[in-house]
């Protein structure tokens with residue numbers, strides 16, 4: 145039973161045709177587990193899992209373990225998905241003890257539900273205790289691409305392996321893993337799916353009966369006379385006879401489809417892969433169908449740059465995304481591109497205005513024992529960026545005079561064509577080697593927004609993690625920012641989200657350092673992880689400075705539209721000139737009006 149408010153299809157569960165076989169697998173003695181690689185929303189992935197859990201509570205005995213990426217998502221799932229299902233399904237509601245009576249409160253909490261013949265434990269993959277406590281017949285793992293590679297603060301390792309160990313003693317143990325995928329070669333669900341029989345939903349063309357799996361490149365649409373995209377004309381094109389089918393025909397094809405295993409060998413675990421083209425939800429208001437909506441979303445994602453495209457490919461198409469960063473763009477190409485474009489020169493500043501697209505400035509400082517290498521980066525809408533300044537200041541941060549010199553530099557103001565001046569909205573200083581002198585600098589420059597930063601590398605953890613114990617310390621996931629930078633360096637059209645502009649007078653050695661690292665795969669217990677590695681004989685100071693400048697800007701989460709209004713750009717009346725307000729110690733003030 146799907147409770148009103150938790151599902152777009154409330155009421156008793158009615159399985160879609162492609163869900164029937166998945167549910168039947170659970171009682172098939174030849175099948176010991178499911179791997180479901182589905183998009184985030186539109187194929188009812190979480191409803192499937194909830195249904196299995198509800199059914200298991202009702203009909204089977206034994207423990208159930210439901211693992212989500214972390215504690216808060218576990219709690220959230222229990223409150224918003226499980227509780228409504230339990231309370232609206234009469235047969236299981238009465239089974240589960242409630243906490244109504246305080247004396248009986250041992251039975252049921254948000255993360256543990258018990259009944260006469262079993263229990264349901266809900267755990268976060270980041271917690272060792274939650275996973276190791278119970279013996280369970282049915283283990284469910286939801287959104288496994290967001291699981292940590294190993295349980296933090298524990299020697300037990302991979303949370304999925306730990307969870308599965310809980311079910312080893314059961315002859316009829318069953319596991320379900322679901323997720324939308326992430327990056328190719330790193331995605332856990334892709335890896336697990338590759339170990340199954342790899343079933344895909346084949347549909348038949350109504351015109352020629354050719355059976356195929358609907359992929360994004362089968363979606364076609366027309367363009368208008370001015371080259372504009374006409375999303376309303378979106379159709380599915382048969383790869384065999386090239387006849388085109390509208391959204392209603394697509395839905396009918398999906399209803400009549402069937403799962404076909406594409407993996408070669410017989411496997412005990414079954415894998416199911418599907419994408420948003422299989423959805424049977426009613427089309428959204430104001431759209432002629434899902435195809436029109438998806439084409440609009442695709443075009444918006446394409447316009448938004450690499451990041452939005454990655455989201456579209458992962459969450460809608462349920463395909464892994466290949467970051468085009470493995471071989472960064474060669475330094476010579478970047479060097480020649482900037483010289484030929486001749487947009488601006490570093491030597492223009494401070495006399496001339498900075499490029500009009502710059503809406504905020506951030507700075508990253510790489511600290512060496514005898515010098516500081518720093519980059520001033522200008523950012524605009526969609527995180528399009530302009531490298532404004534790169535310089536080496538000779539001296540040691542341990543000397544007070546040198547800290548004063550650096551501090552003076554960080555006070556620089558740049559003229560913007562709007563007539564305003566921009567100061568540095570944030571500065572990140574690498575504190576890996578000399579934390580004490582960096583904290584001294586932060587103290588001496590307070591209340592200016594200067595932060596210490598410490599780098600680590602992992603593709604499964606958040607990009608920026610502010611320290612809870614040390615104020616003004618940001619732990620930076622440099623792998624994420626390096627991958628992002630290398631993808632962005634590959635963009636060729638200015639105006640695209642994330643495009644990187646460089647001044648025409650930047651040296652070749654700057655670019656050589658910028659692209660000095662490469663992504664390599666490391667295999668650890670059968671799992672592939674990707675790490676950045678410095679190429680032989682190269683230096684990487686400018687890469688580190690750039691990553692910090694970029695990360696600082698992302699940390700602030702700037703509202704570029706609001707900044708535009710403040711700068712009086714795009715028709716808005718220029719804001720009144722204000723006296724500079726001192727920034728709060730706790731937060732940068734963004735733009736300094738002078």
Ligand SMILES: [Zn+2]
Nearest residue numbers: 349352382385
């Ligand atoms: Zn056909």
